[in-house]
Amino acid sequence: MNENRSGKQLLNRINQVSFAVDDLLLYLDTHPCDERALMLCRKMVKERKELLEKYAQNFGPLTIDCTDMSESESWKWMEQPFPWEREGGCR
Template structure:
């Protein structure tokens, strides 16, 4: 059974995708510029923001990661659809 999703669901997913893009790009940059203090600070800043946004998403809509990296509500919420990659 699919849940009815509100605008906030899509807003949070879009925000997570944008933050993940920034983190991947900074990660690649830091692979070749490991002493760039500004880039490291930006990476850490975006990593913290991602944790907050992911926590906000998961508290409303369920887990994003598996194998203990995300908590589950009761009842077990892994079979609740749609999953983030289905929207």
């Protein structure tokens, strides 16, 4: 149960940071010279990447960018349960 809760919390933070990144990207489309927004965007993109890597290490990759294909003998992307399958959704 504790692993499930920490996975939910991590996924929630990933969603929050991803929303902020998307919002900043839209803002920067119309304000490309805003240095504060650009610095914040870089910070949030870095945090998102770190969070995705942490989630992948503990629960499996959320995006194809988080898969480690170098050490695998087979394509394992489809072997893991997706986040919505962990709590009785599809399985």
